Amino acid sequence: MADGSHRTVARRWPRGFGPGRVRGEMLVLGLAGALRQLLSDGIWGLTASTARAWLSRFPHRTALISATGVLTMISLGAAVAVTGRAD
The missing domain is CATH 1.20.5 (Single alpha-helices involved in coiled-coils or other helix-helix interfaces)
Structure with missing residues (x-):
């Protein structure tokens, strides 16, 4: 202005x-x-x-998925057991 x-x-x-x-x-x-x-x-x-x-169309893929899931859970459990922390 x-x-x-x-x-x-x-x-x-x-x-x-x-x-x-x-x-x-x-x-x-x-x-x-x-x-x-x-x-x-x-x-x-x-x-x-x-x-x-x-x-999951083929049985060997389903087995691979299951094995991967199992290994992941074992790894997470081992990490918690070793560190003592859940994070």
């Missing part, structure tokens, strides 16, 4: 939002996070199901 006066531009906030209005923002952020988790877990679940179906 040429005369040196400063005017604040009024912001138009959606209902439930704005300075001091935390409830609406928390609701939106919470719902966005829940939706993101739902989509992510769904995609991982479908991918795992598809991979399992593909791998």
Whole structure:
């Protein structure tokens, strides 16, 4: 402004939002996070199901999957036994 006066531009906030209005923002952020988790877990679940179906078409693949699972559990158990920590 040429005369040196400063005017604040009024912001138009959606209902439930704005300075001091935390409830609406928390609701939106919470719902966005829940939706993101739902989509992510769904995609991982479908991918795992598809991979399992593909791998289990042949008996030797199924045996390999089982052996890998057993070795993983033994390794985790041994690591906990040696370190004494579950993390």
